[in-house]
């Protein structure tokens with residue numbers, strides 16, 4: 001019913017992902033957006049709004065259709081009842097976790113982050129003049145988790161005030177289940193460390209497991225979400241925080257006051273429609289991604305020197321290239337005509353990250369090029 005095989009040509013559209021390798025025979029497989037057209041219902045709604053022709057101010061808190069859509073989505077996806085006024089709109093999840101640092105910590109305090117990790121998450125503590133403590137990601141057989149002993153040790157340090165969790169994890173696609181999250185919250189609570197969880201990839205869990213939002217486990221936490229990754233509308237700069245605790249919510253909102261803009265009407269409409277009219281499209285996308293993931297995991301594991309585990313979520317594959325024994329794994333991939341995200345940016349130079357949110361045909365070309 002939905003066509004994920006025929007993807008639009010993004011060359012010459014100034015797509016960030018395609019600009020890097022413009023004019024070179026390198027297939028871009030880096031930035032975390034997909035090659036898929038977004039759901040037809042979203043495009044139609046945006047066209048209709050465009051035809052109205054006026055793009056004046058809309059206060060996001062007054063645009064109740066989007067808030068209602070989030071309430072619906074949280075109930076449907078995570079069996080989570082939220083109040084509309086728990087929502088704080090943010091013009092991106094990256095601005096949101098930087099706001100959280102300013103809301104809940106002071107210069108000189110420490111912020112805990114996982115490693116390896118999405119580069120802007122690694123950067124956030126330092127650009128806000130905070131200390132940065134690391135907690136390692138660990139792999140047990142095919143499942144990723146975090147090192148809880150390290151979390152305990154880092155949370156116990158007196159400077160630690162905030163843990164910005166990333167769940168599902170980028171780059172490895174691991175998902176922390178409700179038991180693991182209860183452990184995170186228990187450790188952080190004991191040491192008065194607030195948990196702010198970046199859950200931007202949470203609707204891309206591929207194998208039927210239900211995502212658990214952190215604020216469903218503990219109400220004095222912050223949950224960051226968006227329709228952006230799942231529905232391929234990231235360029236519309238619209239995301240939201242769900243903050244059940246009123247004081248914490250007000251602190252978060254104040255941290256953005258006068259700096260972060262209101263999210264715009266196009267992003268609000270895209271969020272509203274994604275969370276109300278696109279259930280079938282979402283399921284079709286997950287099925288397509290599952291097939292892509294399984295193919296790419298098998299292909300990568302058959303290439304001497306490369307190995308990976310199968311991600312539970314996301315359209316991102318974290319590839320360990322240690323056994324290639326090459327100086328520069330990014331250069332190795334680019335010489336073969338594939339442009340992944342460099343592992344060094346995530347804190348692991350021996351790895352790279354491939355994006356399989358593309359047509360099966362494009363993915364085949366990526367796999368074939370790596371296998372020479």
Ligand SMILES: Cc1ncc(COP(=O)(O)O)c(C=O)c1O
Pocket residue numbers: 032091092093094095118166170198200226228234238239
């Ligand atoms: C874990 C994670 N957080 C945040 C973002 C970006 O969020 P936004 O574009 O809403 O700022 C990404 C994009 O790749 C991501 O992977």
